[in-house]
Amino acid sequence: MRTRRLLHLDLVRSEKAGVHLTTFVVSAVSTILVTRAYLALTGYPQIGGDSGLHIAHVLPGGLLMAAGLVIGFAYIGRGPRPVAALLGGVGFGLFIDEVGKFVTADNDYFFEPAAAIMYIIFVCLVVGANVWRRRRPLTDEEKVANAAHVLVDGLAGRLPANRRREVLRTLESLGDARGARQLHDLLTTLEPRTSPLPQRLELLWHRIAEAFTRLAASRFAAAVVGALLVLQAVGAVLVVVVLWRANGSSAPVMAGTATGTVISLALAAMAWWRWRIGDRRGAVEWLQRSALASLLITQVFQFAASQFAAVVGLFVDLLLLGVVGGGLRAHDTGRASGDQVRSP
Incomplete structure (x- = not known):
């Protein structure tokens, strides 16, 4: 019990984790495909030319992943998260694209099993996250906490109307859960605004999911x-x-x-x-x-x-x-x- 208390982090899960993970994975895979296609079409040029330097694209990948982390640290609310997921995904794609160099003694970028290694990593990431999420749905307390997170955007004047309606429906379904009614009253007093560009990424994945639901x-x-x-x-x-x-x-x-x-x-x-x-x-x-x-x-x-x-x-x-x-x-x-x- 003492060990469990030490390892307990009291982390609140995000209801949009699946959306951000999708943005991360899609941007990473797209980056790998675009990078490989560009290199093949241009004859695999090296940044640095004949100067003796070779700047591998793993380095800008690391910088983009760092930029995604800094955005998550520096800003509050839900708005920065789609941007952080996009930058982090592009950076991770540039990083993992050179996995062949990391696992071979001769730094072989064209190591044949590299594609399978990248594939397994992405599949384990997506499937593991889905399994983890399905094992235990969000609690009422976590849903209220997510609504409070949305309130931050509303107080800053960056809450789109469709997102406000969605959160209000969630709070109404929670009944007498602690804080739900107070958050509902606050959100109804806020003036909605046009969706900023980052939150349009979330809207895109919502529309894709709705299309699949209608088809099903x-x-x-x-x-x-x-x-x-x-x-x-x-x-x-x-x-x-x-x-x-x-x-x-x-x-x-x-x-x-x-x-x-x-x-x-x-x-x-x-x-x-x-x-x-x-x-x-x-x-x-x-x-x-x-x-x-x-x-x-x-x-x-x-x-x-x-x-x-x-x-x-x-x-x-x-x-x-x-x-x-x-x-x-x-x-x-x-x-x-x-x-x-x-x-x-």
């Missing part, structure tokens, strides 16, 4: 999920077979890809069975496990065989996870309102 609640949801699952499974097998016939892919790559595909299809079959017995939410959860199996197993081995094919597979998996996540949100919203909601 539509009559096309089952067809979309089925098509994505079939495309993913068949595509993974075909890519490995073609590469094996062309240049002889290794047996571990083929075995890993086949194993991930079989597991993913088995989990999808379990989802179909849960759907047949009437467990709609259970079916969606099993579909989510199927997509994660493809993401964590199949695509890792795909990266070792063909980075391009793995990027396509990653895109399909992310679409599938988006539709399935929208299905979970649609189902939970339907239960809360007492309506029947169609899920994939």
Whole structure:
């Protein structure tokens, strides 16, 4: 008990952590792709030329990550966080892009497993954060604390109208939770303003999530999920077979890809069975496990065989996870309102 008290940090979780994490990951991955494309098109130039100096892009990456941290330290409210997530993501992308140099004795930027290493890092970051968040929803106290954080923007005259409406609905749903009514009264007296640029990043991810939720609640949801699952499974097998016939892919790559595909299809079959017995939410959860199996197993081995094919597979998996996540949100919203909601 004494050790637990020493390690207890009393950290309040942010309800926007998923949004900021998405900004961080997307900006990091985009930076890696843009950087590699630019270097390939320009013949891999070196900053410093023939002067004997070589300024690796890991250095500006570190500076951008530091800038993101400084913004988080120097400013209060929610406004700086999207900017910090964006700068930190770009900086981390520049940093992790040179992972091949860090793990090889000859500083090999073109180390083939580097793409798989980067991929595993991003997948573990996203999946770990989602699992951590799903294990325990935000408490009422944490929701009130998040609303108080929004109040900072309102007092500074930087609170957009849509964000104020969202927070007011949250506070009304908390009833007599300590501080909820007082915060509600304060927020209603504040004049909303046009969304500043940083908070438009949050709005963008909200609209994407809402689009997935609408798709999951539509009559096309089952067809979309089925098509994505079939495309993913068949595509993974075909890519490995073609590469094996062309240049002889290794047996571990083929075995890993086949194993991930079989597991993913088995989990999808379990989802179909849960759907047949009437467990709609259970079916969606099993579909989510199927997509994660493809993401964590199949695509890792795909990266070792063909980075391009793995990027396509990653895109399909992310679409599938988006539709399935929208299905979970649609189902939970339907239960809360007492309506029947169609899920994939």
